Amino acid sequence: SLTIGIVGLPNVGKSTLFNALTKNDVLAANYPFATIEPNVGVVGLPDERLGKLAELFGSEKILPAPVSFVDIAGLVRGASKGQGRGNAFLANIRDASAICQVVRAFSDPNVLHVDGKVSPADDIETINTELILADLQTVEKALPRLQKEAKLKKEKAATVAAAEAAFKLLNDGVTLYQGAASAGVDLDLLGELHLLTTKPFLYVFNVDEAELGNEAFLDELRALVAPAEAVFMDAKIESELIELDEDEALELLQSTGQSEPGLNRLIRVGFETLGLQTYLTAGPKEARAWTVPVGATAPEAAGVIHSDFQRGFIKAEIVSYDDLIAAGSMSAAKAAGKVRMEGKDYIMKDGDVVEFRFNV
Ligand code: GDP
Numbered sequence: 001s002l003t004i005g006i007v008g009l010p011n012v013g014k015s016t017l018f019n020a021l022t023k024n025d026v027l028a029a030n031y032p033f034a035t036i037e038p039n040v041g042v043v044g045l046p047d048e049r050l051g052k053l054a055e056l057f058g059s060e061k062i063l064p065a066p067v068s069f070v071d072i073a074g075l076v077r078g079a080s081k082g083q084g085r086g087n088a089f090l091a092n093i094r095d096a097s098a099i100c101q102v103v104r105a106f107s108d109p110n111v112l113h114v115d116g117k118v119s120p121a122d123d124i125e126t127i128n129t130e131l132i133l134a135d136l137q138t139v140e141k142a143l144p145r146l147q148k149e150a151k152l153k154k155e156k157a158a159t160v161a162a163a164e165a166a167f168k169l170l171n172d173g174v175t176l177y178q179g180a181a182s183a184g185v186d187l188d189l190l191g192e193l194h195l196l197t198t199k200p201f202l203y204v205f206n207v208d209e210a211e212l213g214n215e216a217f218l219d220e221l222r223a224l225v226a227p228a229e230a231v232f233m234d235a236k237i238e239s240e241l242i243e244l245d246e247d248e249a250l251e252l253l254q255s256t257g258q259s260e261p262g263l264n265r266l267i268r269v270g271f272e273t274l275g276l277q278t279y280l281t282a283g284p285k286e287a288r289a290w291t292v293p294v295g296a297t298a299p300e301a302a303g304v305i306h307s308d309f310q311r312g313f314i315k316a317e318i319v320s321y322d323d324l325i326a327a328g329s330m331s332a333a334k335a336a337g338k339v340r341m342e343g344k345d346y347i348m349k350d351g352d353v354v355e356f357r358f359n360v
Contacts, residue, residue: 233262
């Protein structure tokens with residue numbers, strides 16, 4: 001499954017954040033597989049629509065879409081040269097589908113910073129540099145082999161060109177995620193190299209509570225990573241929030257000027273960064289969100305529930321969530337002509353409420 005790897009320098013709040021994520025019963029609800037390994041957490045994608053659907057259909061259970069996070073410790077300055085846990089963490093990052101860097105922006109003088117000062121820009125560069133150095137080594141090692149192959153197989157010339165262009169970008173200190181598109185580097189050709197910096201990045205800035213509402217400050221941080229997404233939270237507050245009952249949590253949230261926990265935003269942004277969206281099903285048993293890649297067709301979406309649904313796909317009965325809620329019930333939505341029959345070429349939209357028709 002698609003996993004978001006959490007990286008960052010030591011002492012920036014990774015464990016605090018990861019523990020809050022995985023201890024959050026609400027988010028981990030109904031997932032018996034929520035803890036697979038100590039450093040892997042599966043949490044539910046917060047989605048208010050499911051609660052509304054459950055009301056409408058009298059569903060017994062609510063099943064949000066699962067989102068996986070893996071806490072990848074050990075990324076320190078010099079890691080690509082074998083410092084710290086060295087290559088062990090590189091293998092973990094290779095397995096992740098997106099990279100989430102936690103960046104310290106909180107000022108607490110009691111928490112030591114490994115480089116002696118709090119500087120989000122420097123920390124981001126330190127981590128990027130390690131990942132870039134690791135990719136440079138990979139490309140450098142692969143190039144002679146690729147060049148040799150290209151002498152035998154003409155079609156490999158494009159791969160060599162892509163690898164050379166990637167090398168140049170990396171050598172200039174640019175991640176492939178940032179630079180490949182504008183430099184015209186076809187990353188699909190380099191898939192076999194399992195490069196790290198081709199993965200989508202997102203950032204969590206761990207800020208002081210007092211700064212959560214300071215838009216000028218947050219904008220400066222945003223600018224450091226744009227166009228990658230930035231999520232802001234106070235990890236310490238997040239770890240307190242999960243210990244409170246609902247009313248107390250709401251009170252604490254409001255006192256920090258937030259409408260929802262930062263963890264919820266992180267899960268949502270992470271899910272989007274993976275290129276995923278959900279469609280919904282509802283009935284007396286469960287109201288459930290199913291994960292599909294953006295651009296998936298109706299039969300592909302059916303296949304997420306069961307491969308038989310995809311094989312025997314006939315059509316999908318679809319109403320958009322908003323139309324369904326506006327109508328007030330499925331029968332009212334049907335009467336209003338809002339329920340469509342879609343065929344095998346239909347491209348799924350986020351929030352489609354679906355019932356599949358299929359042959360067995
Ligand atoms: P990791 O090494 O990145 O996993 O960092 P930890 O989560 O272990 O945090 C390192 C230290 O910083 C711990 O003492 C935490 O309590 C503290 N810490 C983490 N997040 C925050 C925060 O948002 N504010 C403050 N003041 N301290 C924090």
